[in-house]
Amino acid sequence: MNEQQSITKQPVPAETEKGGNYTIDEKNLERQQLLAANLAPLTGRALQCIHLPQKDARILDIACGIGETSRLLAKHFAGAAITAMDIDNNLVQTAKSISVKENANIEFINADATNLPFEDNSFDLVFSRYLLMHVPDAVTILREMKRVCKPGGIVFAQEPDINASNSYPASWAYDKIKEYFLALFVDGLIGRKLPAYFNQIELQNTGSHADVVFEVNKNTVRRMYRLTAEALENALLAKKLATKNEHAAWVAELERIENDASTVVLTHPAIAVWGTK
Ligand SMILES: C[S@@+](CC[C@H](N)C(=O)[O-])C[C@H]1O[C@@H](n2cnc3c(N)ncnc32)[C@H](O)[C@@H]1O
Secondary structure, eight states, rough: OOOHHOOOOOOSSSSOOOOOOOOOOOOHHHHHHHHHHHHHHHHHHHHTTOSSOOOOOOEEEEOOOTTTTHHHHHHHHTEEEEEESSSSSHHHHHHHHHHTTOOOEEEEEOOOOOOOOTTTTOOEEEEEEEEEESOOHHHHHHHHHHHHHEEEEEEEEEOOOOOOOOEEEEEEEHHHHHHHHHHHHOOOTTTHHHEEEEETTTTTEEEEEOOOEEEESSSSSSHHHHHHHHHTHHHHHHHHHHHHHHHHHHHHHHHHTOTTTOOOEEEEOOEEEEEEO
16 A cells, blocks of 8 residues: 555645644654553553454554554554655654665554544554643544544554652652653553543443563663653653752652662553454
């Protein structure tokens, strides 16, 4: 399937504006790579519960970032035709070039999830991960996801529930992760609300899977949190949630923990919910 065939509702603009509520500065792509590495087993376990009827299913990955989820879907559902989209065209271009290098046959486009450029009833699985927490009206996007899903197809969303992130030995910097994330992200507690949203838009047979990472003798979660703290500097300063010095102290403490191999970390849960149209 080529781009022209799948974009049937309206032309995609050359470059869609970045989402206005998205507060993470994604200049350092290693952050998205580490996020994806941490989440891959959690998403993989949730996807074990999803059964698509045919091998050549059509799958849409909403807000694909650098395409880590798209490539995960391509591996998990071998034979499926994957289309992936994101509002940030720089990320879309990066996703494309990584996927070409890795021989993953995925179609990437630049589009806004609130107005998907696809016909009704187009996909067997419509997937999104860590998008809805950043948007002012998650239900609007879920409705769009349902619209482009085929009758009998599956809508799937995986989102965090930022009720705690813990380290041992304990550190104030991990309390700040919760405080700053909840203050900056549109809805950091959206994970627990997903079943209600799925009911609201009348998706059927809702299933769910909650999962965490407990990091021991590894340095991907600890490093990801430090890189995320760096990527939130502008947003924290703009909203006057921290001064430059307070932000620098937070990053320095996260970096100290990152370099202390004896520290263990427990992430907040990622909650996956799915339902049938
Ligand atoms: C935290 S990243 C998650 C990326 C990927 N889904 C993953 O789990 O690895 C959130 C992504 O949402 C994208 N995004 C934010 N608002 C969007 C919108 N309205 N439409 C499409 N993508 C959006 C951002 O550009 C970013 O790539």
